[in-house]
Amino acid sequence: MSANGSSAELAFRAASLLKAEPPWEVVAERSRRYEIHLQGTRIELERGPVTAEGYGVRLLRPRGGTLGVGFQASTDVSLEGVAAAADDANAAARHAEFPAKSVELPSGNESAPSVPVVDPKLWSDPLGALRGYVDTLLGEFDGRNGVVPSFGSVKAVLSEVSITNSSGLRAAFSSTTVELEVAVKAFGGPEGRPPGEYWVNDAARRLEPERLERSVDDWCRYAADVRRAVPPPSGELPVVLTTEVLDGILPIVLGTRFSGQARLRKIAPELGSEVGVPELTIRDEGEYAWSPGSAPYDDEGRPHVKTTLIDRGAVGAHLYDALYASALGARSTASARRTTVGPSANLRFAFPPHPEASTTVVLPGDGGSLDELVEEAGDGVLVTQLGWAQPDPVSSEFGGEIRIGYRIRGGKIAEPLRGGTVGGAGLAPAGAASLLRNLAGIGSSSERSGTLVSPPLLARPLTVAGA
Amino acid sequence: MTLLDDHEGDLTKGLERLARRAKFAEMMGQASRGESVMIDTKSTVVSPQPRLAGVVYRVWTGARWAEAATSDLSGRDLEATVARLESELGRAGGSEPPPGESTTTRATWTTPTRRSLEELGREGTIRLGKEVRGWATAVPGIVETQVRLSWQDEERLYANSAGARCLQQTVRTHVIAVPIAMENGRPAFDFLSRGGVGGLERVPGLEEPEVRKAAESSRELLHAKAPPTGELEVLLDDTVAGLLAHESFGHGTEADQFVRDRSYLKPLVGQVVAPPFLSISDDGAFPGGWGSIYCDDEGHPGQKTRLIDHGRFVGALHDRESAAVLGAKATGSTRRSNFLSRAFVRMTNTYVEPGDRTLEELIAEVKQGVLLEHGSSGIEDPLGGQMQLKVRKGHKIEHGRLTDLVGSMALSGRVLDFLRATKGVGRSNGIEIESGFCGKGHSDYLPVGTGGVPVLSRAIVGPA
Structure with missing residues (x-):
């Protein structure tokens, strides 16, 4: 899946406004973020869309055997905003020193591999996909005695990135990123032991609800085992x-x-x-x-x-x-x-x-x-x-x-x-x-x-x- | 003139639209500027702070909170962000009032700076950085030194439908120097890190003797012995005691975790958890502290909260919701990492209050143990109450005397066992706040300060 027009337009528009001597590079990104936060088995907070759109300008200025590298980023996509970011980058480059005489930026002549990094369901209906995933996640805890999720969140970022540079590169791609955090608590029982927790943190490119059944089994077992765990030997x-x-x-x-x-x-x-x-x-x-x-x-x-x-x-x-x-x-x-x-x-x-x-x-x-x-x-x-x-x-x-x-x-x-x-x-x-x-x-x-x-x-x- | 001046009108209109439909609505607008300069023996990198700005709106739907945010402060995305929450308000249909009390604070704060890096200018900052690098690199055995000097001027505008409007412009300045020693292909380093709310006047120790001391420590670490392992008497220096106060103990006092039944400290409110000579506080109003705030992201002023008072666990940190659920008052502890992040109950500057023992007295009390020096990191375990703290170095203590230098170590064990076994707390004429960043779990990083005085107890020491 390729990026739609907006982020690509932003990078190329910012580049056209740069009026900079080569070599230069502009990267732009438009992202949407959605989150569902859990408190126990109830939804505490839904967030989204959290949108961010911006660009970064990098200028590389050869100077006396070294390179002055200046970078600035901005969320101000106006003509004045681009000019201000370019001024910042120029000023930074004038004072910076990097031990290279020149730099070879990619020209875009090489073809990119096809890499699956976009979850189509998440892309087309992010909140619906997240809600479905959370339903499946919480459903896996139904009927389990003495074990609950106490804290957690599922977050998704849908991102479109475009990169252009003075060597003629015009690259664009989309991606989805998922972050999962769940604290699984085991408690109760006749033995009076303190509760135990297994704290899950993972990142991925897609939601995989079909993997939850096995994962939740493991998480619950680890949380229960924490309650009877002892320190290791030295x-x-x-x-x-x-x-x-x-x-x-x-x-x-x-x-x-x-x-x-x-x-x-x-x-x-x-x-x-x-x-x-x-x-x-x-x-x-x-x-x-x-x-x-x-x-x-x-x-x-x-x-x-x-x-x-x-x-x-x-x-x-x-x-x-x-x-x-x-x-x-x-x-x-x-x-x-x-x-x-x-x-x-x-x-x-x-x-x-x-x-x-x-x-x-x-x-x-x-x-x-x-x-x-x-x-x-x-x-x-x-x-x-x-x-x-x-x-x-x-x-x-x-x-x-x-x-x-x-x-x-x-x-x-x-x-x-x-x-x-x-x-x-x-x-x-x-x-x-x-x-x-x-x-x-x-x-x-x-x-x-x-x-x-x-x-x-x-x-x-x-x-x-x-x- | 502030960074958000041009946008406050549009942001406020959005808040007013939401307030017409919601029982409660609030917003936090954010903009920042600044710069960092990084210098090492190979390069000079000048990095202007990204020109980022944005706003987050939060509404109470009558059943739960909903939020949306954007980096577009006046265009189509701002309109869409407000419209999305209006739609959510129409969909949710609850009728409960929002939990807790809404603030009505109206105030403006600006950080006074006496010696700012901004006024020093880019060339002056580079000169200072090269001078610091020179002090460190002059120490024999140091092959590389990285120095970073940075400042940030951050503006946060909080407003809500109850009438609050809090504008805070906070300047933070930070310096870190990392001298790297190398011998036979094996590198080692110690570092000097200072930061605070304010200008360079909040960066004590940025002088040649202190920088050389860090470089000499890097070189000495090349020949440090392996740390002892197992359960030992441990003496924490003031930096490690600060990490203990924050990571190991403090995260358990964040009362949103009480509401989730996810804190080992929840059943212990009001109970004795340590000897009477141990007290721990969190203070968002600590003058110049790296984690200090003028007000939190619900409009409560930054303030001091005593967590352990002479051995008794007396206080937790609250936002409006946990305060409502638990019958307490909000403690100025609601913080967002930025406009992209949700608010959580968070610490500010957390430290062990001074006791009455000298460091020498505490060392003399140890038969076989280790002094842990220069804390570097830690991680919380709010339900389990276990601790993990890491330090750059330490010294063995044998029969009341410091002996071998040892390399990086990790400290573990149960926090309550550690607190109860505390045998002594050091004295001090003043707390120095160390600068750090802390996440809630694995995200939402924001500046926090830690500090304290030496603490003597028992714990497990191992590799780091």
């Missing part, structure tokens, strides 16, 4: 990490440390250096279907491609947008991104691009199912959800509280765990331990969580701190 243990947990670690570690920014600042691992086990291959795939990290184009309008970041354990590539590619004598990998999924999802135009991961894909291995990884772990811990792994963008160290996990005893899942922490280094220099070097098993079947597609992984060991 020690260096085999740890199995689910795709959801890895989504909080790998896209951030790889997206920052493998980026052109990191390479320019000399904190990126060198091409060809060994960073993981030989069985590990990880790609950046901006055209992966239905991922919130995917789209036909990157945010500079370059068609997305597959980039192998880690090839059988060794660094295969770094991620570049046009600017960092120019600075480092490389080619863009179509990795320009303006925002990540989340609260700014419908203000993409308000941010200048920078190199970042799109959809991170860990290729499946031969470790088998989750149960087989657990069996391989022997005596360890399965982590199902971390509070916030929050990897350090410089050191790549991560760690977080276990929100729900399970003790592994004799290769079998045993009692539930909550509390304590698990963590380590995502990447490490040669000879040092890290998550990617300590992999002892790569599952055979992948799932998507957020912008990560990965099988579960077994690391042996990671540091666990508990009772």
Whole structure:
């Protein structure tokens, strides 16, 4: 599905009003946002449409061996508004310095892949689709004793983006993004234990009510297990990490440390250096279907491609947008991104691009199912959800509280765990331990969580701190 | 002259149209300007604050709230936004009055600034940034330093059908310096971050000794030992104590979670939860605090609320709805991230009130434990009452003395267990508010301040 006229017209109209010397770039976006907020099983608030329309102007001014980069965004679509934004960008460019002599913006001559990122039902009737999804969601809790949703929301952003530049590019695409947040509470019962909660957060490109039955079963089980969970043991243990947990670690570690920014600042691992086990291959795939990290184009309008970041354990590539590619004598990998999924999802135009991961894909291995990884772990811990792994963008160290996990005893899942922490280094220099070097098993079947597609992984060991 | 002057007439007309059909209607118009300058050894990036503006309308349908918003302050989308809510009012058909009391505040506030980055100008700001970078990079072992100086002038106009009109122009200034040390391919960093409502006068410590101290800390972290793991005596420095007050405890006091039956603190109102020497407050009127507000997004003035008073949990934070449901008063805690976001009960500046112990006395009391320094982040667990706090570094404490430097750590455990096990609270002549951003769950980020004094207790320490 292509964008309808409005956002494309805005970008091209703003560009025609720019009166700027090349190179320049204009991105425009028109978005509609709809939200349904829950309080228990009742609808607390319906929001929408929340509309935002705006554009960003980027000017790139060669100056004495460097580039002055100026960017400004605005929601003022009048002639005066465009002129004011261009003045701001010009003024910023006069004072800015970036270590590139020139920049090669995409010309639009390459064709973009067909990437499914628009939910047609959501696009044509957003509130109706959201209401239907919420009905299905709440219906899944009917008849369940001692478990309810206590807090939550389903949000949808319908976005039309257009990008034009002084190299002749005229690209436009549409997308839908869905954010789901549900806190599932288990309570009651004769044992008098405090209530337990499983807190779901996910982003996707489409509503998938047909997946709710299985998901709600899992959420309710986790919420109930939290009530009888105990802290983990302390020690260096085999740890199995689910795709959801890895989504909080790998896209951030790889997206920052493998980026052109990191390479320019000399904190990126060198091409060809060994960073993981030989069985590990990880790609950046901006055209992966239905991922919130995917789209036909990157945010500079370059068609997305597959980039192998880690090839059988060794660094295969770094991620570049046009600017960092120019600075480092490389080619863009179509990795320009303006925002990540989340609260700014419908203000993409308000941010200048920078190199970042799109959809991170860990290729499946031969470790088998989750149960087989657990069996391989022997005596360890399965982590199902971390509070916030929050990897350090410089050191790549991560760690977080276990929100729900399970003790592994004799290769079998045993009692539930909550509390304590698990963590380590995502990447490490040669000879040092890290998550990617300590992999002892790569599952055979992948799932998507957020912008990560990965099988579960077994690391042996990671540091666990508990009772 | 304000940013919204040209549009207030159109926005108010929309509110008046909605007020004719709704039992209650309100709006929040927002516009902002500002700039940030980022400098490192490779580049200088000047980023003007996007020229964003918009308005959100909220109406009570007689049964529930409905909202719509737009970035178009005078054109077809503004008309469509109002029309959409008129249609919703016609469809909903409830007859209940809106929950809680509507404000009638009429006031205007403007942040006074003594040394603003705007007046310093773009060239002056770049000069200052390069000077700060130079101080840090002069420390041997520092390979890179990123410095960012930013200011934002945000205008919020709140008005409602009960007659309130609150216009606040808030200037926030923030500086962060991140010196990166590198050895044998292994990077490490500490950072200096300061911010407040006001100009550079709210950024204490932006001087050479403080910046060098952050750079030296980055270098020392290259050789930090692994932190101890397991349940230990833990001494939180004032920054970590502030994170505890906000993330671990404060989120449980947001009374919209009481209404949802989603707070471990709800059954404990009025009960003793800590020793008598521990008090925690939230203060939206803290002078210059990064999280300070003149009024909230329902028109209630920013104000101080005591949450724990000498060990007793006495107060929660309320918006009009939770106050109505729970028989309390609104506490100036209703905040929207921006015009695109809904309002929630939120904190402002949350901190541990000073006690009577010196830091040395608290260290001397620990046989085997760890001092956690320079808090960096945390995450809430309002129902479960678990905590997760992260710090950049710390020191082991052995037999009452600080020993090895240790690297980043995470703190976990049950908040109530931590509070009840508190053995001492440090003294201070004044609270310094740290600057941060906080979401409600995983979205709706807005500026919040945290602060405090050292707190000694027990918790689980692990990797971060």
